[in-house]
Amino acid sequence: MNTHLDGNVLAGALRELFTVDITTAIGQCVACGTTGAMGQAIVYADAPGLIARCPACDEVVLRLVRSSDRAWLDLRGVSYLQLELPA
Amino acid sequence: MARAAVLGRLTWQVATVAAVREETATARTIVLDLPGWPGHQAGQHVDVRLTAPDGYSAQRSYSIASPPGGAPGGAAGAATLELTVQRLADGEVSPYLADVLEPGDPLELRGPIGGWFVWNPTSGGPVLLVAGGSGVVPLMAMIRTRAVSGSHAPFRLVYSVREPGTALYAGELADLATADAGLDVTYVYTRTTPPGWPTPAGRISAGILTAGQAARPDLAVFVCGPTGFVETAADLLVDAGYQPSAIKTERFGPSGGQQ
Numbered sequence: 265m266n267t268h269l270d271g272n273v274l275a276g277a278l279r280e281l282f283t284v285d286i287t288t289a290i291g292q293c294v295a296c297g298t299t300g301a302m303g304q305a306i307v308y309a310d311a312p313g314l315i316a317r318c319p320a321c322d323e324v325v326l327r328l329v330r331s332s333d334r335a336w337l338d339l340r341g342v343s344y345l346q347l348e349l350p351a
Numbered sequence: 352m353a354r355a356a357v358l359g360r361l362t363w364q365v366a367t368v369a370a371v372r373e374e375t376a377t378a379r380t381i382v383l384d385l386p387g388w389p390g391h392q393a394g395q396h397v398d399v400r401l402t403a404p405d406g407y408s409a410q411r412s413y414s415i416a417s418p419p420g421g422a423p424g425g426a427a428g429a430a431t432l433e434l435t436v437q438r439l440a441d442g443e444v445s446p447y448l449a450d451v452l453e454p455g456d457p458l459e460l461r462g463p464i465g466g467w468f469v470w471n472p473t474s475g476g477p478v479l480l481v482a483g484g485s486g487v488v489p490l491m492a493m494i495r496t497r498a499v500s501g502s503h504a505p506f507r508l509v510y511s512v513r514e515p516g517t518a519l520y521a522g523e524l525a526d527l528a529t530a531d532a533g534l535d536v537t538y539v540y541t542r543t544t545p546p547g548w549p550t551p552a553g554r555i556s557a558g559i560l561t562a563g564q565a566a567r568p569d570l571a572v573f574v575c576g577p578t579g580f581v582e583t584a585a586d587l588l589v590d591a592g593y594q595p596s597a598i599k600t601e602r603f604g605p606s607g608g609q610q
Contacts, residue, residue: 267604268602268604269578269602269603269604270600270602272396272465272467272601272602273412275396275465275466275467276361276396276412276461276462276465279358279361280360280361283357283358284357285358287465287466287467287468288466288467301467302467303465303468303599304600309604
């Protein structure tokens with residue numbers, strides 16, 4: 265059974281941390297070099313946190329765990345994020 | 352298409368239920384008054400949080416059904432927002448929203464959220480929308496936005512439902528499609544068809560999705576539904592020669608995801 269979601273579900277949790285929308289950000293996967301919008305990531309939300317995987321190679325690109333008063337963000341799976349900013 | 356904006360910190364706010372509207376036997380639309388709502392784009396969602404007296408809280412994402420600027424027919428600039436909630440039998444949040452919540456009740460939410468799965472009138476068309484079950488909700492926001500903005504972008508909705516009575520917005524979709532040659536609505540019935548339906552019940556197919564036509568290079572595709580449905584539909588389109596980069600998907604599931 266398919267239980268994964270996609271990068272759209274990252275939007276709210278990461279908007280708690282950042283003032284830009286993460287789903288339109290372009291990320292590059294460290295493992296395979298594929299670039300794409302974070303909204304296209306495969307996301308597993310049934311772990312204790314959010315796990316985002318590269319849609320091309322399935323490697324973990326982002327992990328986010330939140331407790332009541334802090335968050336842990338692991339971005340070692342992306343070599344960069346390209347974020348849209350107002351001109 | 353993605354308008355860059357520095358956004359304020361995303362905070363929880365309290366909306367007031369202005370009305371509830373039954374859509375099907377298991378789904379209803381909640382109309383919310385939301386002073387200070389910054390506006391939204393079609394396809395965006397909100398996070399809803401319920402908190403029990405003992406402090407336990409549960410949070411889910413729900414797609415916004417209404418177009419920016421309030422519901423059709425609402426006062427211009429009214430800060431209203433509509434969510435359509437499908438009750439899940441074993442759900443933790445949806446039964447409360449679908450059965451218990453009444454006009455006048457407060458509801459805690461934050462948004463608008465998400466800039467990837469959105470359509471704006473400036474995005475243009477043609478657009479193919481593919482909905483599985485309650486995945487039609489954000490796509491309906493796009494259809495309503497197109498209607499209220501006067502956009503003439505060609506829209507085609509392929510809407511997969513189990514049986515006729517489970518289709519959301521059936522009357523409104525029929526009215527919109529009748530009034531506007533630029534909007535086509537095609538139903539796929541997976542379990543039971545209406546009487547006299549020309550084809551037997553069955554799953555979505557490449558022929559239905561593409562209507563036998565090759566993809567136009569400027570076509571934008573939005574697919575929303577349960578994970579299995581979304582993957583099937585996207586795979587069928589890619590196999591039919593549609594560009595993967597033109598296909599945006601939104602999956603929902605029972606645990607914490609879009610509902």
